[in-house]
Amino acid sequence: MATSQSVLLLQKQLNELLKHPVEGFSAGLVDNDNIYEWEIIIIGPPDTLYEGGFFKAKMTFPKACCFMDNEYPMMPPKLKFVSDMWHPNVYPDGEVPNDESPANIEAAKEWRENYPAFKKRVQRIVRNSIG
Template sequence: MASPATTLQSALLLQKQLKELSKHPVEGFSAGLADNDNIYEWEIMIIGPPDTLYEGGFFKARMTFPKDYPLMPPKLKFISEMWHPNVYPDGEVCISILHPPGEDKYGYEDAGERWMPVHTVETILLSVISMLSTPNDESPANIEAAKDWREDYPAFKKKVQRIVRRSADML
């Protein structure tokens, strides 16, 4: 459990990052608090990157920060429907920089690829946008999506296009 000092430091850091994103928005996403009384719960809107299957989509996500952020990574979960090899069926995003720091017990990831306290909301979301552009099907979170991606790309593309259309209709 995080100490009161750690919790205060993480809250101040998150307020600073939120203020910075408000002053200097980054193309491809927007971020704000899900509830003004909770700095640890953020609502994210990711815009499907140009020249990808997700182009034209608007994908809502929730980023939940631990009280010991930035020592430990937040969790990012799509609220909008998502079909992607690196997104679990429940919407949780599985990318290296969101995995706890240190060595991977399975030996798949190098410690340098995992969470580091230098990461910010901006670097995380830019990594997610990159993930949408280039899925990693070597270590899939969604086995069915990875299988479609590798073995039946037209079916994968059709599912993603349907999700993109639905996401635009939800706005």
């Protein structure tokens, strides 16, 4: 059954992350009974505007419903920031796009046209994420 294959794959991947953590990133289940929803914490990488921030997100992996090829890993997971985020590739509601066009037009415009204001806003978001 395809669903059991995706469950096994997700359990294996989560166990790998727990055994071999990735610096600046942590993942766990939102609910122990649902392997398809993960809580993610991303620590802002050094030497970036996001340095030192703690950003929460939720990753949802697709389950099969009608066709076998519409579940993970054939379909990508969705990531949505729960924490405030100001970034050209993150929609105002926290959703991250799958394509290369900017999701947050205002953030992209500010980044291009008024970088100091962009930087100031990101720094405020970082401060708010840790306090």
